Amino acid sequence: MKTKQPLFTKKSAPERSARMVEAIYGCKWSLTIYQLLAHGINRPGAMVSNVEGLTTKVLNECLKRNIEFGILERITFNEIPPKVEYHVTEFGKKFLRILDELEKLQFEIDSDYL
Template structure:
């Protein structure tokens, strides 16, 4: 799971967008240059399957979908934050 998520260059970007309260796929695609709908959907699907994100579908027309970080996802992102700090320390040396 970790290899799949960390190996996907867009997963970390998606987490940053969610942290900025950008939780709708259309907003995400518009916010990041180079991110396509197809790649985003694959990334979001993988994260939902791993239990990092949850998909919320609203019964509206047009349909509205949002993504939120699960409690497991919060723990996982804490680990990613620690890795980021470690990487920064390595780069300083």
């Protein structure tokens, strides 16, 4: 007698990616930083001077979190004074596409409730 195999197995939530999305959306500056990078503003001093209310301390915390997740990379140039730039990684580009889709979904949800 054959045992029937189930068609589906229990699916669990994507724990690490869900944590990443929550941490990035939880940081109110991450999305602003992505906009700056998309416009070619990739040096910390320029980021702070282009965004009202953004401090160097908060920027550095946000950049560090994005680097830890692999969304951004930090490039240090061997110059005096030191020069640092931030760029979106290949993984980061994929992640940003997902954030764009979440934004579209939110727009649809908001439109349904108006």
